[in-house]
Amino acid sequence: MKGARRHDHSARGFAVVDGCLAIGGVPLPRLAARVGGTPFYAYDRHLITERVDLLRHHLPPTVHLSYAVKANPMPAVVQHLAGLVDGFDLASAGEMKTALDSGMPADRISFAGPGKTEQELSQAIAAGVALNLESAAELETAARIGDSLGLRPRAAVRVNPDFELKGSGMRMGGGAKPFGVDVERVPDLLRRMAELDVAFEGFHIFGGSQNLLAEQVREAQRHTVDLAFRLAERAPGPVRGLNIGGGFGIPYFPGDAPLDLAAVGEGLAGLAAEVSARLPEARLIVELGRYVVGEAGVYVCRVIDRKVSRNQTFLVTDGGLHHHLAVSGNFGQVVRRNYPVAIGNRMAAPADDTVSVVGCLCTPLDILADAVTVPRAEPGDLIVVFQSGAYGLTASPTAFLGHKAPDEVLV
């Protein structure tokens, strides 16, 4: 590849080649040609590897990294991560198929989520995947299925703690919740596990997600490990796995500072030593999804029309919220804020044009970027939405209005 390469802040860690953003070293216009058109998602293999390396560098060596497949279940991404991380966490039988196909051993895989069906429980037990039990009823069902299959289910208890992870984008624990077993009910469940033919694996305790403040992540981890120590005293056997969740956030919006991973790692080093001492058979598992893949992916669409309506300029694209619901501000966000965007084939041009970038859907919700200042773009140019490697395509209503689903590539 000829031409000047440079890294700049606006490229968010990707290379820029001849004024074009490059994913996995391939400039976007060429990548679009290779994919066969726009829109598409592109994930950078090297950036994913770098992110895992960064985690290995900062987190204590005894910590096991588990990838939450739901963040990005593209089979090629899962396959790539199978060679990098220590385990996978699943949310469905669909994800289980991808995880097992990757060659990840079943004893490194766990399956969480409320409302697992009998079919899903049966598939997981047959595969040898560990269940993160969400309720007392689920334990009974799992034991019954295990009996009928002649297999001993492996099961951890997902605990709904009595504290919340402060500052999280999404709170998953504390208070009344459909997830996990309330901590005060866990001893009864553990007693019942000892009566049934179910192998006790350990605990899954997860307080929240998308937290950018190391101090809060550390505090939640401290509380989580303390809670696990208390619960371990009631356990029917040694704790083999202690999944303390993740919750590591990535910066999406102006003013978001990246998580101080070194500080998180320092806190975790102390906890890891305590866990080794007090629960010697336990793997200490940190489960991450968004943090591993979120910044390694972009969504790419093409400008179809440049339209001025009453002094406002719209770049109308062939993309939209049917491909990327989160960027439109319609997936759990209370206030819509712009993700970082760029004109992918004009990275070197001055940003002097204020435009709104919209999708091709007949709804005012279909906004990709509102009043952003970017280099002047014309029909044919490529719009890039950064921070799109997690909860992008699969978290979007791809059938909405009957357009084709976008491709995904790992480069």
Place this chain on the structure above:
Amino acid sequence: MKGARRHDHSARGFAVVDGCLAIGGVPLPRLAARVGGTPFYAYDRHLITERVDLLRHHLPPTVHLSYAVKANPMPAVVQHLAGLVDGFDLASAGEMKTALDSGMPADRISFAGPGKTEQELSQAIAAGVALNLESAAELETAARIGDSLGLRPRAAVRVNPDFELKGSGMRMGGGAKPFGVDVERVPDLLRRMAELDVAFEGFHIFGGSQNLLAEQVREAQRHTVDLAFRLAERAPGPVRGLNIGGGFGIPYFPGDAPLDLAAVGEGLAGLAAEVSARLPEARLIVELGRYVVGEAGVYVCRVIDRKVSRNQTFLVTDGGLHHHLAVSGNFGQVVRRNYPVAIGNRMAAPADDTVSVVGCLCTPLDILADAVTVPRAEPGDLIVVFQSGAYGLTASPTAFLGHKAPDEVLV
């Protein structure tokens, strides 16, 4: 079918047979068995027909009814409506395939939406479907494609009016918009159409959607028709079609009163007479999606677990926001409100249990009904979400967390 049939308010127009809600006359447990499992969407063929009959009864006979396929593009629904309505409006080439497959003649079909690709324009022109032009650039592209295909594109102008439809759930016109051509720019566009080899069809003027107030719908229709009369003076030929949109709302939430269709019809009768007099070659088209199918459909899922967490009861189901994003409050809603729900196999039981109904996804967003009072439900029971016939399945992120997509049935 044996047993007592009764109609009650809580059944929202569906029959109740032996304490079970019936869709198309089939009680839900039997329907679930026929579909092969839960979750699924079910649409009632007879209720759709009744709704079109109601429209025919109240709207003046010269009004043409067009169905906006995007509201529910299930092929069987579109096929059923092909025999009932006068035309279809499309938002994509995908919808065009379904519409043409139904046998609806191409000259009764129009295709709207910003950012139509060259491929889509080419398909529509080849099919003989009318384009609702969204910009001056789109006109040029359509003319060029028409030349290369040796076909004369049929085109109406989608107008962005200089007023808004008050009280709409979603405003589609007025101000700076990516949709349509600003009214002040329309005369230039009409002049250009006359120069090009493009057949002028008429106007598409659409102010908003989901309005429950007849007075406001009438006012918007009055303004819309007046605007069309002004624009028609500049048109390169007779107006053959005048699509004044729809915007008829359906009641979703407690306190929502149904639209007074008779009042809308009265207003429209006067307008229709004026249109006949002043634009004698024009079909006056009312385009409706949600109003035709929204109340004829339900979403059905099954209780997997009944869970009490800290004094709150959760019915955990095999459904969720991946199937029905709107009910979770995450599709354009600012404040989440409960859709009407029922326990579909316990319609006759007293409602004395206050529960939250949640889906099977690991996210606190996955709420189907929050703190509703319903008959006591146990695992195996069927949860029904009413008002789910429009913008349900296709407006949802079905691949989220890797669960199977639900089936759809027209009964």
